[in-house]
Amino acid sequence: MNLRNKYQEKLQRAIAQNDFSNAIIFVKALDIINRISIGESVELGNKEWELTLKNDLEEDFIPDINKRLSLSASSIETYIQCPLKYRFQQIDKIPPKPNNPTLIFGSIIHKVLENFHETKGELSEQKMIDILNKEWESVEFEYSIRKKKFKEQAVEILKRYVEICSKDKPDVLATEYEFVFDIDDVRIRGKIDRIDNGTSGKKVVDYKTSKKSSSAKDSIQLAIYCIFLQEHDKGSLKGIPESATLYFLRDKKQPKYSHSFTKPELVMIQNKIKEVAQNIRASYFEPITGVHCEWCDYKNLACPAWES
Known part of the structure; x- marks a missing residue:
């Protein structure tokens, strides 16, 4: 077991036991491990956990973050919203609140x-x-x-x-359509809720149960679906979809928000994904504050932005 995994397991056990004082220590230790793994110089103090970590660092090899990242649309959106939340969720493997x-x-x-x-x-x-x-x-x-x-x-x-x-009965071609493809050395995985047959092409639909609606044009999730169907699907669904829709199921007045992505827009999204991957590999995990902090599972777990 490498050192990062060792401390991830310690962190997960501490959270499972509601031992949040030690959980905070393990979060700090993981941050140091991530920084050292990309070549940063970190000076440790004389606290008990720091001395233990110092000893572990001398004994164990610390690998760099995997050169081939595996990302989903939701993990990319999480990183854009708050890089620190991405780290807690995807790298430190801190589980969210149970039974949400x-x-x-x-x-x-x-x-x-x-x-x-x-x-x-x-x-x-x-x-x-x-x-x-x-x-x-x-x-x-x-x-x-x-x-x-x-x-x-x-x-x-x-x-x-x-x-x-x-x-308006939809002509449904597929539901929960799983996909995987690569953008350079970044592996993208996901699942399309629904694909319909339209008048001049395919339509993709993503269901949302959130109370707040948002723009389909700004949805990285929808754009990723379109990139996959445009360039990587080898079946009958191949091609840029006629439309991509966010279906807000709670919205009584206007549940559907649609957009037809252009090739230049999809190129911009691909470049954004490459930028996210580059920042992850560089261990850039600074917090970004906003209204999303209110419902974040990690706000009380050594988040410097929330503490301040």
């Missing part, structure tokens, strides 16, 4: 919609609710009252979805 109800809810809705379009037959409201009830049986929420509230929200969202589909 919002994440559980989003996962269920995605699964229900996948099954809804995969099974043949009429796209009826009853069919949707039957699928939801089946998926809901296996779900565990921390509080039963919260589970009941989320179930009510799910029923409302999915009934509205069926109503929209009945007025």
